[in-house]
Amino acid sequence: MQDRSNLLTERRLPESMRLDSLSIEQALELMNAQDAIAVAAVAAVRREVAQAVKIVAAALAAGGRLIYFGAGTSGRLGVLDASECPPTFSSDPMQIKGVIAGGDGAMFKAVEGAEDNASAGAAAVDEKKLGPNDVALGIAAGGTTPFVRGALAQARTRGAKTIFLCCVATAADEPAVDLIIRPLTGPEVLTGSTRLKAGTATKLVLNQITTLAMVQLGKVYQNLMVDLRCTNQKLWDRGARIVATLTGLNREKSLEILKHADGRVKVAIVMERRKISAGEAQKLLDAQGGILRKVLG
Numbered sequence: 407m408q409d410r411s412n413l414l415t416e417r418r419l420p421e422s423m424r425l426d427s428l429s430i431e432q433a434l435e436l437m438n439a440q441d442a443i444a445v446a447a448v449a450a451v452r453r454e455v456a457q458a459v460k461i462v463a464a465a466l467a468a469g470g471r472l473i474y475f476g477a478g479t480s481g482r483l484g485v486l487d488a489s490e491c492p493p494t495f496s497s498d499p500m501q502i503k504g505v506i507a508g509g510d511g512a513m514f515k516a517v518e519g520a521e522d523n524a525s526a527g528a529a530a531v532d533e534k535k536l537g538p539n540d541v542a543l544g545i546a547a548g549g550t551t552p553f554v555r556g557a558l559a560q561a562r563t564r565g566a567k568t569i570f571l572c573c574v575a576t577a578a579d580e581p582a583v584d585l586i587i588r589p590l591t592g593p594e595v596l597t598g599s600t601r602l603k604a605g606t607a608t609k610l611v612l613n614q615i616t617t618l619a620m621v622q623l624g625k626v627y628q629n630l631m632v633d634l635r636c637t638n639q640k641l642w643d644r645g646a647r648i649v650a651t652l653t654g655l656n657r658e659k660s661l662e663i664l665k666h667a668d669g670r671v672k673v674a675i676v677m678e679r680r681k682i683s684a685g686e687a688q689k690l691l692d693a694q695g696g697i698l699r700k701v702l703g
Contacts, residue, residue: 415548419593444603447589448610454587463622470539474504475557477521479601480545481506487612495625496635505530507553524556531560538565547600549574555581573604624697636669645671653678
């Protein structure tokens with residue numbers, strides 16, 4: 407059994423030694439202050455995150471995939487980020503996926519010991535058939551999770567690009583990968599509970615990678631999610647507001663043209679701006695790689 411007491415994420419935070427005797431208001435003040443440290447830690451690795459965005463955007467543009475591998479909180483955050491991409495960007499659900507140690511059931515209930523199995527991580531990579539066009543992004547707050555390390559090693563063997571996201575300092579036995587992102591969030595308010603600062607930093611980094619990769623792929627115009635597909639009332643409302651903003655139509659007319667576009671926001675915008683049919687609008691978008699800015703000029 408590995409002694410992990412030297413890891414930043416396992417050390418005790420001096421400021422929270424009296425956590426159990428603080429008032430709720432004092433404890434909240436402490437947690438708020440520590441959360442700010444997580445944000446600063448992410449800002450400090452901006453250069454590495456930018457590299458990750460470029461790697462992921464290039465892979466997705468070439469028809470590849472981004473697959474997250476993690477255990478516990480790290481795994482759940484990967485699954486969460488992946489699952490939110492299709493409704494936000496109309497991306498293929500298979501394009502970005504999250505794999506959690508212990509399988510899908512581990513999202514809702516801890517599967518004890520699953521994270522200790524490096525072979526299971528390697529097997530998950532094989533099951534996903536990762537190859538040279540794909541990116542494997544391993545998430546392990548403490549940096550030692552065997553499942554994640556096994557996945558990254560196997561992904562590298564199969565020729566995939568590899569990225570390691572952790573919240574600890576450089577170690578001699580780190581996995582060989584193309585890029586390491588390490589926001590150093592430090593000891594947790596509740597010792598060892600990496601669902602706190604480390605989890606916050608992880609969520610921020612994943613937000614940045616997928617959001618900006620999708621921006622590079624033309625899924626965003628200005629700061630609007632123009633590639634969303636209207637599948638519920640909230641998204642129909644948002645889609646109509648986006649169409650109205652970029653065409654000058656009122657809400658009623660925006661909803662009408664959006665319905666003619668089968669809920670495809672970019673198509674509706676091009677239809678109105680170019681005064682053409684939905685089919686013609688889609689052809690123009692396809693010719694420009696789906697990038698609305700190129701179609702609108």
